[in-house]
Amino acid sequence: MVKRTSFEGDACPIARSLEALGDWWSLLIIREALFGVRRFGEFQSKLGMAKNILAARLRSLVEHGILATAPASDGSAYQEYVLTPKGRGTFPILVALRQWSEEYDDHPEEIATILVDREKGRPVKKLEMRAEDGRLLAPADTTIRPRQPSKGVSRSRSG
């Protein structure tokens, strides 16, 4: 088999999310959807991508339950693509990507926009990882554990 490898059966949750989001366009489509874009042509013109691959991506996102098709809200017979709760749940991923660029990009002056708290207009704080009890955690303060500590879950690859 020479097909592009799929992470579908992988036991690692990161690989699993990349299965749905890990291509060039999906996260940008979702970004636009979070901005309120709903129509095919609007995605196409804002992202400047080929229509056939947009169609393929939208289909894939719908299959993955990230977008859903709905009748157009303006009464026309066309359809719209709207985010599901699962789709809206990607928001922290987009924030993390954004903050990573803001912090480490080699040409930060080329970055056009910042994410701000709407009420105060001030930049959003960096995402931080915390323990259940609220303690701030650094990467080294965390570790990976088997999901069910003694029920014989075993699958491929690490995670």
Added chain:
Amino acid sequence: MVKRTSFEGDACPIARSLEALGDWWSLLIIREALFGVRRFGEFQSKLGMAKNILAARLRSLVEHGILATAPASDGSAYQEYVLTPKGRGTFPILVALRQWSEEYDDHPEEIATILVDREKGRPVKKLEMRAEDGRLLAPADTTIRPRQPSKGVSRSRSG
């Protein structure tokens, strides 16, 4: 030109991070690197990917300043690939991807591992977005603003 589109000059920080991280393998390579993997063969066997594309990805990650090559720590003449601070800075992205799978995956029972607080062994709390003053923010509480509110920054596309 029919080349794969590049997001390099894009003004959106999300597109910019995807330029470096947005392919099938890069984030998984970084995941392994965060686990302590440093050697070519170790990446290759753990990820089960073709050697040529691993070589290409490692080269790309080095070019992007996410990995750096270093002489092997065990005294041998081989080299190692180690994360830079920029590379370690992707940690929140991986956490966000992981938590998204944990929350929304259709078959969560197939997920093998969970991220836990090392001290207590309890799951890490969901990433949350906060304002500078500590207020918890929902996506709708945030908005996008031009980076420099009145210095005439203008580039392509949204963000």
Added chain:
DNA sequence: CTTGTGTGGTTGCATAATAAAACCAAATGC
């Protein structure tokens, strides 16, 4: 209701990326 136009795609073709396998040189182990 007929004609024109915009929307939302699909199809065909050229090129680029990915994958598997073969190959290879340098480093290492014996």
Added chain:
DNA sequence: GCATTTGGTTTTATTATGCAACCACACAAG
């Protein structure tokens, strides 16, 4: 010194991407 491991590159096949052309249906005007 010789076999093996390591860390790749090369070759070739297949898949994905990107552009342009095409097309069906909705809609609007007359």
